[in-house]
C-alpha cells in the first residue's frame with residue numbers, strides 16, 4: 028500500500044470533523060456494535076416494528092450483528108423461528124453466544140455467511156435487516172434484499188425496514204477547518220485494507236450539520252421494500268432541485284438517511300436529527316466554494332450504479348454545471364480533488 032498521511036483533528040476540540048463512512052466495508056468492531064446497542068431512535072423504531080411483526084412468524088434477520096439484536100427481540104416477541112445470518116465469521120460466533128445467553132437457541136439459528144450464499148430450510152414470512160448506509164443504499168440493501176426476496180422469503184413477506192431514503196441539501200462549510208477525527212483513523216486503515224488501496228473515500232460530517240445547511244432539502248433516493256410492489260431498481264438516475272435560502276458560499280452537498288421501519292404509523296428515523304449514532308451525514312465537497320444568493324434554484328442529478336462487486340453502489344452527484352462528485356465504493360482515484368489533496372499527503 029502507498030505511503031500516505033492524513034490531516035487529523037481532535038474531535039473534542041473542533042466544531043466539525045470528518046470520519047470515514049465504514050458501514051459498507053467489513054470494518055466493524057466492538058465500538059461500532061456497542062453503538063448499535065444504544066437505546067436510541069434507531070433502536071426504538073426497529074424494536075417496535077419487530078415486536079409488531081414477529082408473533083407466530085418465521086423470520087430471517089440479515090446481518091444480525093454481534094448481539095443478534097433483532098433476532099433475540101423477535102424470539103422474545105413470539106416468532107416461531109428466526110434464522111439470523113451474519114457475514115463476518117467471528118461476529119456470527121458472538122451472535123450465537125448471545126442467543127445461547129438469552130436462552131433462545133431452540134428458536135434462533137445463527138447462520139454464518141453472506142445471505143446471498145445462504146440457503147434456509149423454510150422461507151421467511153418476515154425479513155428484518157439493518158444494512159442501511161449513510162447514503163441509504165450504500166451497504167448493498169437493494170441487491171441483498173432482492174436476492175432474499177427471490178430465494179429466502181415468502182411472496183407476502185413483511186419487510187423491516189419498509190422504506191429507506193437519502194436526502195440532500197446544500198451546505199456552507201467554508202468557515203470550518205475540516206480534518207479527519209484522530210479517533211477514526213483505525214477505520215480509515217480498515218477501509219483501505221478492505222479495498223486494497225487508498226482512495227477518496229466517502230466522509231461523514233461530525234458536528235452541528237444542521238447549522239451549515241443553506242438550501243431546501245430534497246429526497247434523492249426513496250427505496251421501498253414491499254411485497255405488493257416491484258423490487259427497487261438496482262441502478263437509478265434521479266433529478267431534483269435545491270432552493271437556496273441564504274447568502275452564502277456553497278461548499279458542497281450534505282447527504283443523509285431516513286429510515287421508516289414500518290409501513291404505517293411507525294417511527295421514521297432521520298440521521299440528521301441526531302437521535303442515533305448509527306448513521307451520520309455524508310459531506311460531498313465541491314472543488315471550490317460557489318457564491319449563492321437566496322432564491323437561486325440549483326438542478327441536482329444523483330446516479331446510483333452497482334459496482335463490479337454486484338452489491339455496493341457507486342454514486343455520482345452533479346449540481347448545476349459544477350464538476351460532479353464521484354464516489355465509487357472501491358477502485359477510485361486518490362487525491363483527485365483539492366479537497367482530498369488537502370486531507371491526504373503522500
Ligand SMILES: C[S@@+](CC[C@H](N)C(=O)[O-])C[C@H]1O[C@@H](n2cnc3c(N)ncnc32)[C@H](O)[C@@H]1O
Pocket residue numbers: 050055063064089090091092093096097112113114115118140141142143156157158159171
Ligand atoms: C449495521 S450492522 C447491523 C447489526 C444489527 N442487525 C443491528 O441492527 O444492530 C450490519 C451487519 O450486517 C452484516 N452484513 C452485511 N451484509 C450482509 C449480508 N449480505 N449477509 C449477512 N450479513 C451481512 C455485517 O457484517 C454487519 O454485522
